[in-house]
Amino acid sequence: MEAPVHASPVTLYVNGTARELVVDNRTTVLDALREQLDLTGAKKGCDHGQCGACTVLVDGLRMNSCLLFAVARDGARITTVEGLADGPELHPLQEAFLERDAYQCGYCTPGQLCSAVGVLEEMAAGRPSAVTAPEHPSGQAVPAGDTEIRERMSGNLCRCGCYVNIVRAVDDAAGAQAGAGHGGSEGGAW
Amino acid sequence: MRTFRYERASGDEAAVAAMAASPGARYLGGGTNLVDLMKLGVESPDVLVDVSRLPHTSVEHTGPGGLLIGAALSNSDLAADHTVRTRYPVLSQALLAGASGQLRNAATVGGNLLQRTRCPYFQDPGKPCNKRQPGTGCPAREGVHRNLAVLGASEHCVATHPSDMAVALAALDAGVHVLSGAATRTIPVTELLRLPGDEPERDSVLRHGDLITHVELSAVPEAAHSLYRKVRDRASYSFALVSVAAALETEGGVVRRVRLALGGVAHRPWRARTAEERLLGEPATAEAFAHAVDAELAPAEPLRDNAFKVPLVRNVAVSALSDLAARQSDGTARLPEAR
Numbered sequence A: 001m002e003a004p005v006h007a008s009p010v011t012l013y014v015n016g017t018a019r020e021l022v023v024d025n026r027t028t029v030l031d032a033l034r035e036q037l038d039l040t041g042a043k044k045g046c047d048h049g050q051c052g053a054c055t056v057l058v059d060g061l062r063m064n065s066c067l068l069f070a071v072a073r074d075g076a077r078i079t080t081v082e083g084l085a086d087g088p089e090l091h092p093l094q095e096a097f098l099e100r101d102a103y104q105c106g107y108c109t110p111g112q113l114c115s116a117v118g119v120l121e122e123m124a125a126g127r128p129s130a131v132t133a134p135e136h137p138s139g140q141a142v143p144a145g146d147t148e149i150r151e152r153m154s155g156n157l158c159r160c161g162c163y164v165n166i167v168r169a170v171d172d173a174a175g176a177q178a179g180a181g182h183g184g185s186e187g188g189a190w
Numbered sequence B: 001m002r003t004f005r006y007e008r009a010s011g012d013e014a015a016v017a018a019m020a021a022s023p024g025a026r027y028l029g030g031g032t033n034l035v036d037l038m039k040l041g042v043e044s045p046d047v048l049v050d051v052s053r054l055p056h057t058s059v060e061h062t063g064p065g066g067l068l069i070g071a072a073l074s075n076s077d078l079a080a081d082h083t084v085r086t087r088y089p090v091l092s093q094a095l096l097a098g099a100s101g102q103l104r105n106a107a108t109v110g111g112n113l114l115q116r117t118r119c120p121y122f123q124d125p126g127k128p129c130n131k132r133q134p135g136t137g138c139p140a141r142e143g144v145h146r147n148l149a150v151l152g153a154s155e156h157c158v159a160t161h162p163s164d165m166a167v168a169l170a171a172l173d174a175g176v177h178v179l180s181g182a183a184t185r186t187i188p189v190t191e192l193l194r195l196p197g198d199e200p201e202r203d204s205v206l207r208h209g210d211l212i213t214h215v216e217l218s219a220v221p222e223a224a225h226s227l228y229r230k231v232r233d234r235a236s237y238s239f240a241l242v243s244v245a246a247a248l249e250t251e252g253g254v255v256r257r258v259r260l261a262l263g264g265v266a267h268r269p270w271r272a273r274t275a276e277e278r279l280l281g282e283p284a285t286a287e288a289f290a291h292a293v294d295a296e297l298a299p300a301e302p303l304r305d306n307a308f309k310v311p312l313v314r315n316v317a318v319s320a321l322s323d324l325a326a327r328q329s330d331g332t333a334r335l336p337e338a339r
Ligand SMILES: Cc1cc2nc3c(=O)[nH]c(=O)nc-3n(C[C@H](O)[C@H](O)[C@H](O)COP(=O)(O)OP(=O)(O)OC[C@H]3O[C@@H](n4cnc5c(N)ncnc54)[C@H](O)[C@@H]3O)c2cc1C
Pocket: A048, A049, A050, B026, B027, B028, B029, B030, B031, B032, B033, B034, B035, B036, B051, B071, B075, B097, B098, B099, B100, B103, B106, B107, B108, B109, B110, B111, B112, B113, B114, B115, B116, B162, B163, B164, B165, B210, B211, B212, B213, B237, B238, B239, B240
């Protein structure tokens, strides 16, 4: 594909499918998903990294897609909220959000869900957070619980203030994951 | 946003050459600061040289017990590194206290060091600002400056450096490896970032095209007893009002080694050498800590709305040092177990 100097051909592996695009270099991953690929799950809340509504998984890691230029992520594996369910089977976090009524308007929910998928992976892999005890052994699963979940989910704001139920939902899913032995969710960068 | 050409650097030399060819070019790390500033119109590069995929993503052990940290390593990977958590806990804690999980996954070590101030006038191209546009004035001095500097500012700029990681690195005397032209040099992190003086547009001593490749830590035995403490307007996902990076080693209740750096108070992390010198050989008590930190803060020149930072950072420093002293006297040095 021939592209002008301010545009670039990129391939993004979105929810398991290779998508070839030509993007203006200014296009963020968020805009590429929403405007070019019709994946409007990831939301544009602030467009400045301050709200988390645009959170997706990039090569298994949660990131704010509004701050990533698509051209710089050429070749990346991207999972959006549309890619969490397995056919008609919802992701355990989606089930937990329904069960716990963890949203009101739903605007922040796709970002909350993708972020939570990353959080569960990070805790299972023993990655510390600011509230993890410094003496916690590296690489050993970090137990969930309100304090850990609140801290780890703090990059996702909810203007409806559904935090209490979001924490419950993520904790339920973390408990189910721990009970089932680690595994299950998307991502898996570690 | 202005259009730009994108180049992915194939190596360090290629990166430096690409920058040399374009005076308006910028390096792109994780982009979490630069992309934001481009959207705001504060930065408008005509070329982006992407250095995020350069192979500087490891934490290597160096001969004399130190570490060599790649500049393209993510903030989360550095924070989770076992050696960093055990030997330099202050660094892991500072990283984890910054930004959010999502941002730390994207942000790189090099980009974190060179992130720009969060001064609201700097971020608004509709306003005057000496840092963004030299000679236009500094409205923050009379305007909104609650989170700006109390130490080392100049009449031209009262901005603060927002990085948490850099405060820990300043306490640890980290060295920053920089490739300029064909030469590599190591700049102490305490000298990399500068005070504003009459050139507030320069955050650091680096010149156009200088590439940060690594951050080096030497063996710092007392860093095993170190911590980072940050105070902010909300409990998480917020920049520091003030912060403290501290390391302390005591023997029989007397200070043997101490390192102290203050964040959120100046245009660069503030290494508190006056306080450190005063404390050597003194009893490790809250009173001695308070006297030493007061001496450090004596030159503070707060503005109308940020005078609270002086007692705040003093109290946080005293409590941090007191906690480190207590852990050593009761033998509860808190370290992760070896794997
Ligand atoms: C909402 C929000 C909250 C935040 N909260 C905090 C916080 O609490 N504490 C904190 O410390 N930080 C915080 N940050 C800032 C964040 O830590 C930085 O944006 C990040 O560390 C920058 O790293 P990056 O790799 O994304 O840099 P980039 O945005 O890619 O680059 C930043 C600068 O560094 C230059 N650069 C990048 N790499 C190199 C290199 N190798 N050599 C030379 N120059 C280079 C770039 O040209 C650019 O000028 C926050 C950011 C946001 C958006």
